[in-house]
Amino acid sequence: MRVLVVEDESLLAESIAEWLRREAFAVDVAYDGDAALERLGVNDYDVVVLDRDLPVVHGDEVCRAIVDGGGETRVLMLTAAAAVRERVAGLALGADDYLTKPFALVELSARVHALSRRTRRAAPPTLSRAGVLVDPARREVHRDGRYVPLSRKEFAVLVELLRADGAVVSTEELLERAWDEHIDPFTNVVRVTVMKLRRKLGEPPVVETVPGVGYRVP
Secondary structure, eight states: OEEEEEOSSHHHHHHHHHHHHHTTOEEEEESSHHHHHHHHHHOOOSEEEEESSOSSSOHHHHHHHHHHTTSSOEEEEEESOOSHHHHHHHHHTTOSEEEESSOOHHHHHHHHHHHHHHTSOOOOSSEEETTEEEETTTTEEEETTEEOOOOHHHHHHHHHHHHTTTSOEEHHHHHHHHSOTTSOTTOOHHHHHHHHHHHHHOSSOOOEEETTTEEEOO
């Protein structure tokens, strides 16, 4: 799942981004409203963590643009203004949630997880296919009852493949959903990640390569 963090305080922005990456999100960062609008015009995001008081283009305008776009992107608005009228005003713009500064990163990530679930069709609490059982909430994977430790990216790729319910997921789709905008589109990182995932899941192979198309768990 992909998140855009829009925050003009660079240290805070990078702290939020790094925390969310540990939660297996693909995270991009923008430091002003204009840069945020540029990224929103190019990429699809599940959630935007949006500081309200932004330079160049105000956060309110960014929020309006997201809402007017009519997509499924959810907005978590950040602000130092804690007054009720400020929170109400932010929600009235179309924000889905509101968090005042200072905040705990663990609470922010919990809210992002909650919002990201709203952008997808209802899914079962666990994902299961071909003897593989994944619990996304606990970030646990088992193969035929055996616990399988995975890296964040391996886990993210496996979840996307299982959510496809047997359909093929292209390399481009995996790059978009599991990595951020800085990844080289010509990289072989997906192939390498799938190779490591296959090795950890064991025999018989679970992930099938569809030449020239992508990968699937049949």
